[in-house]
Amino acid sequence: MQFRDSFFASKFGISERDLEGWLSEALSRGGGYADLYFEYLATTSISIDESIVKSATQGVSMGVGVRVLAGERTGYAYSDDLSPERIRHAARVAACIAEGPSKTIKEGFLNGERRELYPVLTPPADLPLEERVSLVRRADEAARAYDPRVFMVQAVYADTMKHVLVATSDGRINFDRQPMARLNVLVLAREGENPPQRGYAGGGGRVGFEFFLNEKTPEYFARESARQAIVQLDAVDAPAGELTVVLAPGWPGVLLHEAVGHGLEADFNRKGTSAYSNRVGQRVASNLVTVVDDGTMHSRRGSLNMDDEGNLTHRNVLIESGILRGYLQDRLSGAIMGATPTGNGRRESYQHVPMPRMTNTFMLAGESDPEEIVRSVKNGLYCATFGGGQVDITSGNFVFDATESYLIEDGKLTRPVRGATLIGNGPEAMQRVTMVGNDLALDEGIGICGKDGQSVPVGVGIPTVRLDGITVGGTAR
Amino acid sequence: MNWHEGPHLERLAGRVVSLAREAGATDSECTISEGSEFSATVRMGEVEQVKEAGSRGAGVRVLFGQRTGSSYTSDLTDDGLRAMVSQAVNLARITTEDPFAGLPEAADFGAVSHALDLYHGDVEALDAASKVEMARLAEKAALTLDPRVSNSEGGSFGSYLGASAFANSRGFLGSYRASNCSLSVVPVVKDGDAMERDYWYSTARSAAGLEAPELIGRRAAERALRRLNARSLSTRKAPVIFEPRVARSLLSHVFELLHGESVYRRASIWAGKLGERVAGNEVTIIDDSTMPGLFGSSPFDDEGVTSRRNVLIDRGVLKSYLLNTYTARKLGLRSTGSASRGLTGNAGIGHGNLYLASGALKPEELLRRMGTGLFVTELMGHGFNAVTGDYSRGAAGLWIENGEIAYPVSKVTIAGNLKEMLNQVAAIGDDLEFRGSVAAPTVAIGEMTISGQ
Numbered sequence: 001m002q003f004r005d006s007f008f009a010s011k012f013g014i015s016e017r018d019l020e021g022w023l024s025e026a027l028s029r030g031g032g033y034a035d036l037y038f039e040y041l042a043t044t045s046i047s048i049d050e051s052i053v054k055s056a057t058q059g060v061s062m063g064v065g066v067r068v069l070a071g072e073r074t075g076y077a078y079s080d081d082l083s084p085e086r087i088r089h090a091a092r093v094a095a096c097i098a099e100g101p102s103k104t105i106k107e108g109f110l111n112g113e114r115r116e117l118y119p120v121l122t123p124p125a126d127l128p129l130e131e132r133v134s135l136v137r138r139a140d141e142a143a144r145a146y147d148p149r150v151f152m153v154q155a156v157y158a159d160t161m162k163h164v165l166v167a168t169s170d171g172r173i174n175f176d177r178q179p180m181a182r183l184n185v186l187v188l189a190r191e192g193e194n195p196p197q198r199g200y201a202g203g204g205g206r207v208g209f210e211f212f213l214n215e216k217t218p219e220y221f222a223r224e225s226a227r228q229a230i231v232q233l234d235a236v237d238a239p240a241g242e243l244t245v246v247l248a249p250g251w252p253g254v255l256l257h258e259a260v261g262h263g264l265e266a267d268f269n270r271k272g273t274s275a276y277s278n279r280v281g282q283r284v285a286s287n288l289v290t291v292v293d294d295g296t297m298h299s300r301r302g303s304l305n306m307d308d309e310g311n312l313t314h315r316n317v318l319i320e321s322g323i324l325r326g327y328l329q330d331r332l333s334g335a336i337m338g339a340t341p342t343g344n345g346r347r348e349s350y351q352h353v354p355m356p357r358m359t360n361t362f363m364l365a366g367e368s369d370p371e372e373i374v375r376s377v378k379n380g381l382y383c384a385t386f387g388g389g390q391v392d393i394t395s396g397n398f399v400f401d402a403t404e405s406y407l408i409e410d411g412k413l414t415r416p417v418r419g420a421t422l423i424g425n426g427p428e429a430m431q432r433v434t435m436v437g438n439d440l441a442l443d444e445g446i447g448i449c450g451k452d453g454q455s456v457p458v459g460v461g462i463p464t465v466r467l468d469g470i471t472v473g474g475t476a477r
Numbered sequence: 478m479n480w481h482e483g484p485h486l487e488r489l490a491g492r493v494v495s496l497a498r499e500a501g502a503t504d505s506e507c508t509i510s511e512g513s514e515f516s517a518t519v520r521m522g523e524v525e526q527v528k529e530a531g532s533r534g535a536g537v538r539v540l541f542g543q544r545t546g547s548s549y550t551s552d553l554t555d556d557g558l559r560a561m562v563s564q565a566v567n568l569a570r571i572t573t574e575d576p577f578a579g580l581p582e583a584a585d586f587g588a589v590s591h592a593l594d595l596y597h598g599d600v601e602a603l604d605a606a607s608k609v610e611m612a613r614l615a616e617k618a619a620l621t622l623d624p625r626v627s628n629s630e631g632g633s634f635g636s637y638l639g640a641s642a643f644a645n646s647r648g649f650l651g652s653y654r655a656s657n658c659s660l661s662v663v664p665v666v667k668d669g670d671a672m673e674r675d676y677w678y679s680t681a682r683s684a685a686g687l688e689a690p691e692l693i694g695r696r697a698a699e700r701a702l703r704r705l706n707a708r709s710l711s712t713r714k715a716p717v718i719f720e721p722r723v724a725r726s727l728l729s730h731v732f733e734l735l736h737g738e739s740v741y742r743r744a745s746i747w748a749g750k751l752g753e754r755v756a757g758n759e760v761t762i763i764d765d766s767t768m769p770g771l772f773g774s775s776p777f778d779d780e781g782v783t784s785r786r787n788v789l790i791d792r793g794v795l796k797s798y799l800l801n802t803y804t805a806r807k808l809g810l811r812s813t814g815s816a817s818r819g820l821t822g823n824a825g826i827g828h829g830n831l832y833l834a835s836g837a838l839k840p841e842e843l844l845r846r847m848g849t850g851l852f853v854t855e856l857m858g859h860g861f862n863a864v865t866g867d868y869s870r871g872a873a874g875l876w877i878e879n880g881e882i883a884y885p886v887s888k889v890t891i892a893g894n895l896k897e898m899l900n901q902v903a904a905i906g907d908d909l910e911f912r913g914s915v916a917a918p919t920v921a922i923g924e925m926t927i928s929g930q
Contacts, residue, residue, distance in 0.1 A: 045822075046571075049742075052573045052574075052575050053571065053572045053573040054545070054572065054573070054575055054578075054823065055545065055547070055572070055822055055823050056545075056546050056547070056568040056569070056571055056572050057546075057547045057548060057549075057568065057821050057822050058548045058564050058565075058568060059536070059548050059549035059550060059561075059564075059820070059821055060549075060550055060551070060552070061534070061549075061550075061551045062551060062552075063532070063551065072523065072525065073523070073524055073525060073526070073527075074525065074526040074527075075526075075527050075528075076526065076527070076528040076529075076530075077528070077529050077530045078530040078532070079530065079531075079532075080532045080533065080534070080551040090530065093529050093530070096527070096605075097524075097527055129567070129568065129570075129571045130571060133571050151743075152742050152743065152744065154742075188742070188743070188744055188864060190743075195746065195864065195865045195866070196743060196744070196864050196865075197864065197865065198744070198862070198864045238869070238892075240712050240890075240892065240926050240928035241712040241928055241929075241930075242712075242929075242930050271520070271628065271630070272628055272665075273628055273630055273665050273672075273674065275672065351530065351532065353526065353528065387859055387860075388858075388859055389858065390857045390858050390859075390871070392674070392857070394665055394672050394673060394674040395672065395673050395674075395704075395887065397857070397871070397873075397887060397888050398857075399857040399858035399860075399870070399871035399890075400858070401858055401859055401860045401869075418865070418867050419860065419862055419867055419869065420860070420869045420890075420892065421857075421858045421860040421869040421870055421871055421890050421892075422890075423857070423858075423871040423888055423889065423890050424888070425888060471709070471888065471889065471890060471928055471929055471930070472890075472928060473860070473869040473870070473871070473890025473891070473892045473926075473928045474869065474892055474926070474928065475869075475892045475893060475926040
């Protein structure tokens, strides 16, 4: 597809000449580089609660962000009005970051290479609302049917379609259509007079509605959510102290996201504020550990045909057999550090400045049999499901919340334990990985990553992993 | 963009309500807001980023009997508003009759009569150069305090000016505008291989209300420095004191427990506990949306119900939940004026100025009385479960021996159950101050499990 046939050209009548004009305005006071990011986002969300479809919402937001780089300085302005005069005004405001004679921009644009990592059969706009309603109804029924102790079910289905266009002063133009869909189920279960317990499951990705009919059904997520709540009914107090921990495959990869991923974002590293700063080529994990960030995976939540600066995404090896190989770059940090772009420049919306972010971050499979890993632990904790996590990239300390775990006693999973926070230090914890399973799995597609007030969708993954020594924050001694 | 457009926004909101009526809606409500933001970051003495922009948006909720639909748009042209209304009308077709859905009772509509002092012209009057200069001065104060302050994530100034209007089909129409600004610094300190960062900040509705940049920079650097060369602890039970910055998180948990939706779904340990003792005698928690000049204040809530002061916990006894019209009806109670919504969807629940009332003791006196224990200055993670009260979070702080600071601590967790934590609150400091809409003084929690090496 050529630019003239693209969404913004056809819907808003934007021409290449217009883009050149606004970029020239952005560089009217000097500045080394400017770009425009156009976004059009249509969302739909349907929720069921107490078996009543209580809420149905749709909406559209759109706008353009103008960025000007002058050395290490960034000027940014945006407009939610796509009229030429408002865009020109935003460009003039962003231009003020520079102080000098105006620059001329390259004439004509080169169309960026295009990919199709997430073809969607039924665009959300063509999907009857009733079809979405049937998904949340099915989830509600399946969760209630799972066990009579389930007494509360909430399910939400949300889909979005985002159209983006990036045009740069160095003559590149690229655009993309980015679908996203997600179904979540929250369940409460109760037995007798004991306090209720909760379960939460969900998933999706850059997929169409068909995904929930053919691959992961509402019943699948509903039963998983109900199962978690029922398991917790028998949970005992979590242990306190340093323990050997085995992570289940899949979503527990959130450990890598916190312990490794954020600390490898290039903005922190060029400023020298990360625990991983100036450590490329050094050992930062055990030799069993290879960590990859891959934005090019088919239909995954963290995948992108191009990043939010118009660069193609890549499969980037961050840690190879325990040795730090590189950082996650965006344009600004890459230029300052003299590194090639890795396709990790992302932003929440046109109202936000791009920065280095993860896409899908995971550890490659090892050779151990997962059952063998559990058998090898005399006393420990098996973490099956996590809530979220957080990291202080400067000290390297991170936490993550284990919401479903089991005691390991004499190599066997025994009792479920109550939720507990685990805390460790990134480089230290990754050196303590002593076994890596052959069962790499990616999460179901529910990750949201926050940084500097900006949220973006991400994916994580990990095989079964044994960590020798991490602090578990329970209450039982 | 022009910031004095209250009447203009009210006209647009009223227009949306009449479009909904024309489309056959039994009832409707509309929120319209606009705002402008400015932010500047200075890092290592150099301007790093300046951002400036304005935006606006509208949201509508329509009712057809007791079915609802809602939608939003950033297109405030008449065509844009019409498209939004017809989308919401279309969505109402597919929702289910909900016997509790509906607008508030007419008697509940209204606005606080005294001046709330939410808007100050000095924020708008401040030029970009002065804002950048404040960020620069704050960072400089941090960088020059001590040679170990060797790096920084920068000093930042941010300001926001906004206006919003609300109208509904029962005749409510109101609008207000507000301003705020903030100044913060994130220094990074280094000693050998140890590296730590911390932050300090000030926020105010007026530029004149901000703390001096030098003070903010110095506090931030002092906080980062005192974290250097922290140790873990052996796993143990010990008394714990929360400094105000982290004690606020306890109120966020209390908010979850009092949240009307959690209460009617029985997803809160406090469901069905009105009138019962849920905390120690020392504990009084108030939510007040009517305090002049503060961040949680507004003349009316997001359903047009008059803002008020709600005593939630009075000397340990549970007195009130936080309710919007819907959850109040579900529970057979009255709205507490706590409806909160973005542009769209059904009204949720929010809080105004939510705070733990001050006690009588100086914070140093709390430490002295504790003798030996953990003074928590940072919490990490989200380890609180409102359904069970289970509490487990990452922590850092200072180990206290004989009432004096012994050494910094990090990489530990603290765990317990919020029910017991609140019941054991031993004493509360006299140092309540508002740096946002949630505030707490220093709190002595009593014993918790500290997990470490």
